[in-house]
Amino acid sequence: MTHQPAADSTAFAASAAGPARQSPWQRWSGSVEAWLLLLPSVVLLATFTHIPIVATLIDSFYSTPRPNRPSRFVGLRNYEDMVADPLFWKVMWNNAVYAVGTIPLSIALALAMALFVNDRIPGRGFLRMAYFTPTVLPMIAVANIWLFFYTPDYGLLDQVLRLFGVGATNWLGMQETALGAIITVAVWKEAGFFMIFYLAALQQIPPDLREAAAIEGASRWTFFRRVTWPLLAPVTLFVLVNAIINAFRTVDHILVMTHGGPDNATNVLLLMIYETGFKFWDQGAATALTIVLLAVLSGLALFQFVVASRRVHYQ
Amino acid sequence: MIAPGPNRSTVERERTGRGGTGTSVSRIDVEHLDKRFDDKPVVKDISFSVPHGELCVLLGPSGCGKSTTLRLIAGLEDPSGGRILIGGQDVTWLPAKDRKIAMVFQSYALFPHLDVSDNILFGLQVRGVPKAEQQQRLQSVAGITGLKDYLARKPGQLSGGQRQRVALARAIVSEQPVCLMDEPLSNLDAKLRNEMRLEIRGLQQRLNMTMVYVTHDQIEAMTMADQVILMNNGVIEQAGAPADLYERPASLFAARFIGAPPMNLFHDRIPGQVLGVRAEHLVPAGPTGNGSDMVVASVEYLGADAMLSVRAVQGEQKDAVFVRVPGSRRAQAGERLALTWDPAHEHHFDAATGRRLEGSGARAEVLTQKH
Structure with a gap:
């Protein structure tokens, strides 16, 4: 040896x-x-x-096996069917809206919260914990809490709105508001988690950088734009990757709160895969959808690491 | 390393031009400054002045309040009491950026994601100095600090000494009349520190900057300063030219802190007083055999001279006494000798307060007769 x-x-x-x-x-x-x-x-x-x-x-190139009809090679048939299905396009659109709605908002909120609780303010520990609490809760529990918030008439949201003279709203039951309501829950749940990464990164930035910049005449905003934000870039990239994966991966709260409804207004790709695969047992269609999901995710990941990481400064 | 070439001109011209408008232009006055952190006083009622174009060193052990004093002058901390004037203007409550100061941090505080030129130009960019002037000043400062070949590098690609130069360049390029330095050389190795000491002093004199320089290294203080302010426990022990501090220490603390080795102190020879004699003023003589003889405990040979550590053969003196002798005097450990000195080289301190006593030479002379 x-x-x-x-x-x-x-x-x-x-x-x-x-x-x-x-x-x-x-x-x-x-x-x-x-x-x-x-x-x-x-x-x-x-x-x-x-x-x-x-x-x-x-x-995904084979037909769904049935008891009396074994699976056989069908080429791109599953994909052709998928593209022809208007529900597929609706779900893709919903997922895009969900991603665009949750990712920038949760990252911006996470950064704002991190900057806020990074300062020396009274009750800092309590605030940090409060911001982080949603992350600790299971998504199912979160969904149930928000179900109550959204309940028409006597839910928290409607009770508050009644003070301003707004009537009862079925937030989760209407096509126009359901997806927005779902997005809000996701942002609330995720922002605290991302905040922790930003907070850790902010504490790595030596305080004398801020002092040096202050002596040079840099305002808080200039310092953030020229120093803090670029130094946080690796964290932003990491958080972005996570946020994008989450945008295509989380279905728990949708299952609990709307089950994709009303009329597929909150149906997203993973939920559709789940239902196609394990409720309708349509293996051919489900595998084709899965390949689409994988293609979307790997495409985004590739873009992030190849293009975005070139502009990121690692210490 | 300072390039004395034509590049130095722009900075220098502007600097002296600014300084020429009046001698008080960047004079610093600190008046009765107080600073407490959570009711714990760190700076206690200190006052001093730095005339324009002078280098003032704040010297003291760690925790003595020297860095806090510098940060108060910079505007990075708010004082609990007192006033700070720069160029005659009361800046006590002015934000740091409006105090017309530049600062070099112990850690250098370089922006890790910006290359050297952007680091140097950060302040000028923030203040909206025209691009052409930025470039001109950058070239000039890069020439002065020897950074011309490194402008495109990130701080992470530089050695400690080069980073130090970038921090220095960033302070110089702002062309502020006052420059504050917080232990700028403490992260460098000994050789580089010696070089940079001379370099910073040279720059300060050539650019006619008013500089406040914080260090715990008495060699830096003694070699660079026009004025040394020795601090201890938040108060000024002594302020004066380096030679004053060495030749006429105002307190026991100053006597022990300034000089290597520290001044020898004899506590029991005069009632109520402490007698001090520097190592180089003690002269070894042949043993007398009268009970006050000493024995050489160890010899440190330094070339030009040698440092003897001497102890009493018997009796009260517990601390070793340091004696500096010419290196040619081949001293041996175990050698017995008596110590004599010229009474003119004696320092007397009040045993109770630790303050220097004046006019006690005659009494001392009598006492030395015993040897």
Whole structure:
């Protein structure tokens, strides 16, 4: 065992400096070690991520198996059906609205809250906890709390609005307000979580940067624009990735509050996949929808890491 | 490292032009300044003045209030009492940006995401200085500080010394008449510190800046300052030229803090007084055998001279006494000797208050006869 560190270092040296004078055995034993270290993650990722993705992709080219009719290759039929379905486009649109409604709002709110509780203000600890509380709650509980808020007539929202002379509103029961109501819940739940990342990053910014800027005559806003915001860019990217994934991933509160209704006004892609796959047992259609979801997410992730990360300063 | 080339001209011209309008232009007056943090006093009723174009060092051990004093002058802290005047104007409650000051921070406070030129120009950009003038001033300052080849780098790609220069350049480029420095060299290695000491002093004199410089390093204080303000526990122990502090320390604290090794103190020779003699003023003589003889405990050979650590053979003196002798006097540990000194080199302090006593030379002379 004693010679192993040396073997390791030569393996690294070889990989760094290209082919060196090294026996094939040495090279092989070095890489075996590396592969062994990677193995647990590879197995887990492959079993639960990569193989299912490939299987889903293959399944999406096959028809749904029925008891009397086994699945057969149908080419792009599932996709053609999907594109022809107006519900698909409605759901895509809803999801886009949901993403555009939740992501910038929750990030902006998270940043504002973080900046607020980062200052030396009385009751700072309590405020931080208050802002973070929604994150700790399970989404199902959150949904039930908000169900009460939104209840027509005697819900919290309507009780407050009555003071201003506004009548009862069925927030979750109307096409015009249902998606907005769902978005509000998501923002409320997520902003506190993102705030924690911003708060941690803000505390990494040395206070003398602010002092140096103050001496140079920079206002609070200038300092934020020229120093704080650029220094928070890595966090913003990270939060953005999370927010986008969440926008396509969360269905819990929709299931509890509206179940996609009324008339699919709050139906989103993942909910549609769930219902198609596990309620209507239409495997062909569900796999095609899943591939769309994967394509959207990987496209966005790729865009973020390739394009956006070029403009991000990492310390 | 200071380029004495033609580039230095613009900054220098403007600076001296500004200074020429009156000698009080950037004079700093601190009057009865008080600062408490949660009722804990850190700066207690201190007053001093820095004439225009002078370098004043605030010196003291950590926690003595020197940095707080600097931050009060900068406007980064609000005083609990007293006044601060810069150029005759009361700036006590003025925001930092309106005080016509530049500041160099101990940590340098560089913006990590901006390259060197943007770091240097940050203030000018914020204040809306025209682009052409910005570039001109940047080139001039980059020349002075030797940063011409590094303008496109980020702070993370620079060495400690280079970062220090960027912080310095950012202070110079603002062309403010007052420059405040908070332990600017404490993060550098010894060699670089020696270089930068000379460099900062040179810049300060050439650009005719009024500078307040905080340090805990007495060598920096002694070599750079026109005036040293020695602080301890939030009060000024002594203010004066470096030579004053060394030759006529106003208190026991000053006597021990200034000078390496610290002044030798003898507590029991004169009732109610503490007698002090510096290491270089003690002269070893042959042993007398009368009971006051000393023995050399250790010898530190330094080349030009050697530092002897000497203890009493018997009796009361517990602390070691330091004696500086020429390096050529090959001293040996264990050697016995008697210590003599010229009474003119004696310092007397009140044992109760620690303050310097004057006019007690005659009594001291009698006492030294014992040796």
